[in-house]
Amino acid sequence: MPTSTSNPGSSEKPGFFRHTFSTDHKVIGRQYFFLSLAAVLAGAWLSLLMRIHLVWPKAAIPFLGEIKPENYLAYLTMHGTLMVFFVLSTVPQSGFGTFFLPLQLGAPKMAFPRLTAAGFWIAFVSFLVLIATFFVPGGASGAGWTQYPPLSALASAGPGQALGTDLWLVSIGLFCVASLLSAIGFVITTIRYRAPGMTWMRMPLTCWAWFVTAILILLAFSILLVALTMLMLDRHAGTNFFIPGGLLVSGKSIEHSGGSALLWQHLFWFFGHPEVYIAILPAMGITSHLLAVFARKPVFGYKAMVGATLAIGALGFMVWGHHMFTSGMNPYAGFAFSTLTTAIAVPSAIKTFNWVATLYGGKIRYATPLLFSAGFVSLFITGGLTGPILAQPALDTYLHDTYFVVAHFHLIMAMAGLFAIFSATYFWFPKMFGRMMNERLGRLHFWITLFGAYATFMPMHLLGIAGHPRRYSDLTGVQYVAAMAPLQKFITVAAIVTISGQIIFMVNLFWSMRRGPAADANPWECTTLEWALPSPAPEEGFGVQRPQVSHGPYEYNVTGAEKDFVMQDAPAS
Amino acid sequence: MSAALRLGILLVVLGCLYLFLAQPYWFPAGVSSQSALIDHQFKIAFWVLGAMFVAAHLVLAYVLSKKTRSNGKASGGSWRLEVTWTLAITAVFFWLHISGDRLWSSTMISEPAGQIPLEVTGAQFQWYFRYPGPDGVFGRIDAQKFAKADEGNPLGIDPADPAGRDDFVSTVMVLPVGHVVQLHLRAQDVIHSLFIPAMRFKQDTVPGMEIHSHFTPTQTGVYEIACAELCGIGHYRMRATVRVVTEQEFEKWLKAHAKTSGE
Numbered sequence: 102m103p104t105s106t107s108n109p110g111s112s113e114k115p116g117f118f119r120h121t122f123s124t125d126h127k128v129i130g131r132q133y134f135f136l137s138l139a140a141v142l143a144g145a146w147l148s149l150l151m152r153i154h155l156v157w158p159k160a161a162i163p164f165l166g167e168i169k170p171e172n173y174l175a176y177l178t179m180h181g182t183l184m185v186f187f188v189l190s191t192v193p194q195s196g197f198g199t200f201f202l203p204l205q206l207g208a209p210k211m212a213f214p215r216l217t218a219a220g221f222w223i224a225f226v227s228f229l230v231l232i233a234t235f236f237v238p239g240g241a242s243g244a245g246w247t248q249y250p251p252l253s254a255l256a257s258a259g260p261g262q263a264l265g266t267d268l269w270l271v272s273i274g275l276f277c278v279a280s281l282l283s284a285i286g287f288v289i290t291t292i293r294y295r296a297p298g299m300t301w302m303r304m305p306l307t308c309w310a311w312f313v314t315a316i317l318i319l320l321a322f323s324i325l326l327v328a329l330t331m332l333m334l335d336r337h338a339g340t341n342f343f344i345p346g347g348l349l350v351s352g353k354s355i356e357h358s359g360g361s362a363l364l365w366q367h368l369f370w371f372f373g374h375p376e377v378y379i380a381i382l383p384a385m386g387i388t389s390h391l392l393a394v395f396a397r398k399p400v401f402g403y404k405a406m407v408g409a410t411l412a413i414g415a416l417g418f419m420v421w422g423h424h425m426f427t428s429g430m431n432p433y434a435g436f437a438f439s440t441l442t443t444a445i446a447v448p449s450a451i452k453t454f455n456w457v458a459t460l461y462g463g464k465i466r467y468a469t470p471l472l473f474s475a476g477f478v479s480l481f482i483t484g485g486l487t488g489p490i491l492a493q494p495a496l497d498t499y500l501h502d503t504y505f506v507v508a509h510f511h512l513i514m515a516m517a518g519l520f521a522i523f524s525a526t527y528f529w530f531p532k533m534f535g536r537m538m539n540e541r542l543g544r545l546h547f548w549i550t551l552f553g554a555y556a557t558f559m560p561m562h563l564l565g566i567a568g569h570p571r572r573y574s575d576l577t578g579v580q581y582v583a584a585m586a587p588l589q590k591f592i593t594v595a596a597i598v599t600i601s602g603q604i605i606f607m608v609n610l611f612w613s614m615r616r617g618p619a620a621d622a623n624p625w626e627c628t629t630l631e632w633a634l635p636s637p638a639p640e641e642g643f644g645v646q647r648p649q650v651s652h653g654p655y656e657y658n659v660t661g662a663e664k665d666f667v668m669q670d671a672p673a674s
Numbered sequence: 675m676s677a678a679l680r681l682g683i684l685l686v687v688l689g690c691l692y693l694f695l696a697q698p699y700w701f702p703a704g705v706s707s708q709s710a711l712i713d714h715q716f717k718i719a720f721w722v723l724g725a726m727f728v729a730a731h732l733v734l735a736y737v738l739s740k741k742t743r744s745n746g747k748a749s750g751g752s753w754r755l756e757v758t759w760t761l762a763i764t765a766v767f768f769w770l771h772i773s774g775d776r777l778w779s780s781t782m783i784s785e786p787a788g789q790i791p792l793e794v795t796g797a798q799f800q801w802y803f804r805y806p807g808p809d810g811v812f813g814r815i816d817a818q819k820f821a822k823a824d825e826g827n828p829l830g831i832d833p834a835d836p837a838g839r840d841d842f843v844s845t846v847m848v849l850p851v852g853h854v855v856q857l858h859l860r861a862q863d864v865i866h867s868l869f870i871p872a873m874r875f876k877q878d879t880v881p882g883m884e885i886h887s888h889f890t891p892t893q894t895g896v897y898e899i900a901c902a903e904l905c906g907i908g909h910y911r912m913r914a915t916v917r918v919v920t921e922q923e924f925e926k927w928l929k930a931h932a933k934t935s936g937e
C-alpha cells in the first residue's frame with residue numbers, strides 16, 4: 102500500500118470525530134486558522150457597514166435596511182472585539198504558533214495536547230457566544246471593545262448594555278481561559294521539548310516571539326479574566342468595583358456606591374497594552390524569519406533581535422497609562438508613562454533597523470511572502486512614527502480619542518499584523534496544506550492591499566489633527582466634524598476597494614487548497630526544521646526520530662555549502 | 675518585481691507627502707494660551723518624525739533593490755552599528771520626549787490661580803455649565819434626590835444649601851477673554867470627555883470624580899465643544915458651544931442670569 106504523505110488526500114482518513122476533536126497540534130493550528138478566517142470576514146463586513154453608514158447614512162443595506170446609531174455602536178464594538186481577540190491575537194500565535202512551534206523546535210508534539218485542544222474548543226464556543234449577541238434583545242454591546250464602566254456596567258445606559266454586554270463578558274471570559282490553556286502548552290513546549298542540539302540561541306526568531314508572547318498571555322489574560330469577573334459581579338451580584346455612588350442614568354437613580362470607574366481602565370489597559378504586543382510580537386518574529394529566508398541572508402543582529410523581543414515583552418507591562426492621559430489620572434503619572442512609552446520605542450526601532458540591515462546586500466527573491474514582509478516593515482515604520490507623538494501627554498491630550506489614534510493603531514497593529522499574517526499564510530501554506538498558492542494572484546492581492554491600507558488609514562491622521570472624535574455614528578452632530586465629510590467619503594471608497602481586494606486572497610486560498618500544484622518538502626529552501634518534513638506535515642510529525650540540531654536557524658549564503666543554505670539538522674561540519 | 679516594489683514604496687511616500695503638505699484638513703486656529711505651545715510642539719515632532727518616515731522608506735526602497743547584492747559572506751550583524759543606531763534613535767526619541775514633558779509640566783502641573791470658576795457636567799447627551807453666582811461658591815449637589823431637568827434643576831442642586839441659591843446653570847459655556855478658567859469637571863451617568871479643539875483642550879469627565887483643570891481663552895468668538903469619550907447612542911451629537919466675550923459683556927451676561935435665577 103502506498104503511504105505517500107506528500108500527496109494530500111491519499112493517506113487514510115481518521116474518523117470525523119477523531120479528526121475534529123484531534124489533539125494533533127497541526128490539526129488544531131489549522132482549526133485556529135479557519136476560526137480566524139471566519140472572524141476576519143465578519144469583522145471586515147462590520148467595518149464595511151460602518152464606513153458606508155458614515156458617509157451614506159440613508160443607504161439601505163440588503164437584509165439589514167438602514168443602519169441606526171445603536172447598530173453602528175454595536176458594529177464598532179464587535180469589529181474591535183473580533184479583530185483584536187479572534188484575529189490579531191489568534192492566528193499569528195494560536196494558529197501558526199500551534200502548528201509550527203513544535204515543528205520548528207523539533208518537538209514530537211505540543212506539551213499538554215489535550216489542554217491545547219481544549220483551548221481551541223473553548224475559543225470556538227467563545228466565538229459563537231460573541232456572534233450570538235447580535236441576536237439577543239437590545240442587540241450586541243455598544244460600549245466599545247474597551248467596555249468602560251459605568252457605560253458597560255449599567256443595563257440602562259444604552260440599547261446593547263443588557264444581555265448583549267453580559268454575553269460579551271462571557272465570551273471574552275471564555276476567550277481568556279482558552280488563551281491561558283494554549284499559552285501553557287507554548288511555554289512548556291519551548292522549555293522542555295526542544296530537539297537535541299536546539300539551544301536557546303539556535304531557536305528561530307518565530308519561536309522566540311511565540312515563547313515571549315505566551316508568557317505575556319499568561320500574565321495579561323489572567324488580569325483581564327479577573328477584571329471581567331469583577332464587572333460581571335458589579336452588574337449582577339451587587340458589588341461596587343467600578344460603579345461610583347450618586348449616578349443618575351436617564352432619570353433613574355442607580356443603587357450603587359463606592360466604586361471607581363478608573364479602576365477598570367487601569368485593569369483593562371494593564372491587559373490591553375501587553376495585548377498589543379501579544380498581537381504584534383509573533384508578527385515581528387514572522388517578519389524577521391521571512392526576511393532572512395527571502396533575502397538569503399542570516400538575520401542581522403540575531404542576539405539584538407532576541408534582546409529586543411524580551412525588552413518589548415517586559416516594557417509592555419509598564420506603559421498602560423499612556424491610554425489614560427486624559428482619563429483623570431494624576432497628571433504626574435503622565436511623566437512616568439510617557440518616559441516608559443518612549444523607552445519601548447527603542448527596541449521597536451532596533452528591530453526595524455535589523456530588518457532593513459537583513460535585506461541589505463541580500464540576493465532577494467521577490468516572492469509574495471517577501472512582498473508582504475516588506476509591506477509589514479513599511480507599515481510598522483509609518484504606524485510607529487506617530488507613537489512618539491502620542492506618547493507625549495501634552496500632544497496626546499488633543500489627539501486622544503480622535504481619528505489620529507485610529508490611524509495609528511490600525512497601521513501599526515491591524516495592518517502591520519495583517520501583512521505578517523498574509524506573508525505567513527503564503528509562506529507556510531505548502532506545509533499546512535501540501536500545495537502552493539498562486540503567485541500571480543498573491544502579487545495582485547499585495548498591491549491592492551498595500552495601496553488600499555495606506556489610502557484608508559493615512560487620511561485618518563488628518564481627520565484627527567482637525568479634531569474629529571472617533572466612535573461617532575453620524576457626522577452631522579457637530580459642525581466642524583460635518584465639514585470633514587469629503588475626506589470621510591474618500592476613506593470609505595478606499596476601504597471598499599481594499600476589502601473587495603481580499604476576495605482575490607480568498608479565491609487563491611480555497612482554489613490552491615484543492616487545485617494548487619503539489620508542494621515539495623522545502624519549496625522556499627529554508628533552514629528550519631519544519632521543512633525537513635514532507636509537505637503537508639504528516640500527522641506523526643517527527644515521530645520517534647527526533648532531529649539532531651547542529652546549526653543555527655539562519656545559515657543562508659554559506660560559502661562552500663552544497664546549496665546556499667544549511668538545514669538546522671544537517672550534520673555538523 | 676524589484677523595480678515595481680521600489681516604485682510602489684516611492685508612490686506611497688509621495689502620496690503621504692502630498693496629503694501632509696497639502697493639509698486639506700488641519701488644526702483649527704488656536705484660541706487659548708496653550709494652543710500656540712502645543713502647536714509648536716506638534717510641529718517639531720511632525721517635521722522630525724516626517725523626515726524619519728521619508729528617510730526610512732528611501733532606505734527600505736534602496737535595500738530592496740537588486741543592486742546591493744554582495745558576493746562575499748553575508749554579515750550576521752555588527753554590534754558597532756547596532757549600538758550606534760540604538761544610541762542615535764534613543765537620543766532623538768528622548769529629546770522629543772523631554773520637550774514634551776516640559777510642555778505637559780507647564781500646561782498641567784504648574785497651575786495658575788483660576789479666576790473664573792466653572793463647573794462642567796456631562797450627562798447623556800448634554801453638557802451643563804454651572805456658574806457659582808456672586809458668592810463664588812458652588813452649592814452642594816445630589817443628583818439622585820433633586821435633579822429635575824424639566825424644573826430647571828438638571829444637576830440636582832440642593833435647595834437647602836445657601837451657597838447653591840445663586841448658582842445658575844447654562845447650556846452654553848460663556849467665558850471672558852484673557853482670564854484663566856478654573857474647571858471643575860463632573861459626570862452624572864457615564865464617562866464623557868470635554869473636547870474643545872480650538873482651545874486644544876480635552877479632559878474626561880468621570881462619574882464619582884471631580885477633576886480640576888484649566889485653560890485661558892485668548893480670542894473672542896464662538897467655538898464648538900464635542901464629546902470625545904463614547905457615552906452611548908447620542909455620543910455623536912453631544913455638542914455645545916463656548917462663547918468667548920469681552921469682560922464687560924461677560925459681566926452683563928452674569929448679571930442677566932443672576933437676576934433670572936434669583937427670582
